[in-house]
Amino acid sequence: MRRIYLIIPLVLFLGLAGFFLKTLMDKQRENEELAASGLQPSNSLELPSALIGKPFPAFSLPSVEDPADTLSTEDLIGKPALVNVWATWCVACRVEHPVLNKLSAQGVVIHGINYKDDTASAQKWLKDFHDPYQLNISDTEGRLGLDLGVYGAPETFLIDADGVIRYKFIGVVDERVWERELQPRYQALVDGGQP
Amino acid sequence: MIRGLWVTLLWVLMVGVSQAAVDTFEFDSEEQRQRFYELSGELRCPKCQNQNIADSDAPVATDLRRELYRLLDEGQSNEEIIGFMVARYGDFVRYKPALTAQTIVLWFGPALFLLIGLATLIIMLRRRQRAMRESQTGHLTAEEQQRLHALLEKKNSDD
Numbered sequence: 001m002r003r004i005y006l007i008i009p010l011v012l013f014l015g016l017a018g019f020f021l022k023t024l025m026d027k028q029r030e031n032e033e034l035a036a037s038g039l040q041p042s043n044s045l046e047l048p049s050a051l052i053g054k055p056f057p058a059f060s061l062p063s064v065e066d067p068a069d070t071l072s073t074e075d076l077i078g079k080p081a082l083v084n085v086w087a088t089w090c091v092a093c094r095v096e097h098p099v100l101n102k103l104s105a106q107g108v109v110i111h112g113i114n115y116k117d118d119t120a121s122a123q124k125w126l127k128d129f130h131d132p133y134q135l136n137i138s139d140t141e142g143r144l145g146l147d148l149g150v151y152g153a154p155e156t157f158l159i160d161a162d163g164v165i166r167y168k169f170i171g172v173v174d175e176r177v178w179e180r181e182l183q184p185r186y187q188a189l190v191d192g193g194q195p
Numbered sequence: 196m197i198r199g200l201w202v203t204l205l206w207v208l209m210v211g212v213s214q215a216a217v218d219t220f221e222f223d224s225e226e227q228r229q230r231f232y233e234l235s236g237e238l239r240c241p242k243c244q245n246q247n248i249a250d251s252d253a254p255v256a257t258d259l260r261r262e263l264y265r266l267l268d269e270g271q272s273n274e275e276i277i278g279f280m281v282a283r284y285g286d287f288v289r290y291k292p293a294l295t296a297q298t299i300v301l302w303f304g305p306a307l308f309l310l311i312g313l314a315t316l317i318i319m320l321r322r323r324q325r326a327m328r329e330s331q332t333g334h335l336t337a338e339e340q341q342r343l344h345a346l347l348e349k350k351n352s353d354d
Contacts, residue, residue, distance in 0.1 A: 050285035118255070142258055149283040152254045153240035 021153040049157075049168035050149055057147035064114050064122050066138035068180075071137050076163050080189035081109035082182065083157040083166050084133070085145060086171070088118040088125045096172045103178065104132035108186065112136040115145045115153050157175045158182060160189045220264045233278060234263055237291055241284045265327055 051057075056073055062071040076083070084100060086093040104110050112133035114122045119138055126136070137147055148157065158167040167185050169177060220227040235249035242253040248260055259280070267275045280288045290325065291299045 050281065050283060146258060146262060147283060149241070149285070151253075151284070 049165070051157075051165045054160055054165055055136050056157075056165055057144065059137070059139075059144045059147070061144060062138045064112070064117075064119060064133075064138045067138065069120060071135055074161060075135055076111060076159060078161060080158070080160050080186060081111050081134075082173075082186065083111045083113060085113045085115045085148070085150050085153050085155040085157075087115045087153050088121040088137070089117065090115075092172045093154045094129070096154055097132070099173055099175060100132040101130050101180065104134075107191055109134055113144060113148075114138050114140075115150060116140065116142040128140065150151065158181070158185055158189070220260075223268070230273065231264065231267055234267075234273060235260055237289070238263070238280055239288050239290050241288060247290060281323075 003161055037194050056076055060070055060072045063071050084102075086097075091176075100110055102129070110132050112135070114136060117138075117140065119140065122136075126133075137144065142150075148155075153169070154172060156169045156173050157165050158169075160166050165184070166189065173176075173182065220231065222231065232249065238245045238248045238259065238317050240248050240251035240253055240256040240259070242255045243251045246256070248263070250257040262279075263276060266279060271279070277289065281293075286292055286298075291303060294302055
């Protein structure tokens with residue numbers, strides 16, 4: 001009769017093992033889905049941003065187009081927008097660049113942060129590959145990137161009309177990411193609702 | 196001569212290792228240097244995820260070390276510096292997570308399991324002890340006692 005208690009540890013162990021297995025398989029399935037749609041499976045966990053719901057960090061940095069022109073946080077306020085962290089040294093940024101061009105042609109407001117880059121190369125890149133950015137902040141030192149918790153480009157933030165960060169996407173923005181992750185949230189902000 | 200060569204070689208190798216991820220920071224005091232090593236060992240690199248920022252060569256780890264140095268130089272306390280990093284990169288950057296409602300299981304879960312295990316062990320031992328005591332005394336009827344005695348005596352006389 002008392003022996004029934006002896007299986008409690010086994011039950012606990014199986015429960016935990018099942019939980020871990022489920023988490024692992026979910027991740028695997030997600031990667032398989034990504035691979036099936038011709039995308040790179042992600043092998044690292046994406047970190048949730050600590051800045052969701054917080055105002056865009058204060059900055060005062062030159063513009064990429066004209067380094068004499070200074071941009072600050074106030075310039076981002078007014079319209080919901082995507083803020084895309086990019087650099088010419090970032091291979092994946094080249095992959096998402098045509099998508100950003102297309103979105104900007106559709107009227108989506110996109111701002112850029114040129115992260116730890118050489119301004120001359122950045123200007124050349126924009127001339128060669130077309131410029132989808134309305135404002136392009138030159139963050140050569142990576143200070144603004146640090147305040148934003150950026151740990152690799154490309155990263156894309158979604159800010160509302162008050163300049164509050166609502167969402168962050170890490171990795172290449174492609175059609176699928178736009179349709180699934182960004183567009184519904186962006187559209188909700190444009191329509192004046194909560195995402 | 197050969198020995199001197201070996202020592203030199205070893206020294207050169209060790210210098211290479213110790214400088215792998217150490218930037219050239221000038222510290223005001225030994226205490227500040229200690230705090231730098233302590234904090235850079237405690238902060239996790241957001242890019243590589245299984246290394247602290249002291250060990251990682253990722254660009255972001257270099258940036259965070261530089262930032263850590265700057266904050267130390269400004270005279271900020273350890274709590275202020277950790278707070279600065281958490282505000283930007285989230286709780287993830289802490290190898291020693293803060294004690295919050297979310298992390299309470301993480302902190303006390305193992306101790307709880309240990310306690311459950313210990314309690315189970317004690318209860319089982321006590322029961323077994325009681326069972327043994329009970330089997331030693333009291334459980335035999337007078338007739339059984341007599342038979343036991345008889346058997347023991349028989350055994351003694353046989354020896």
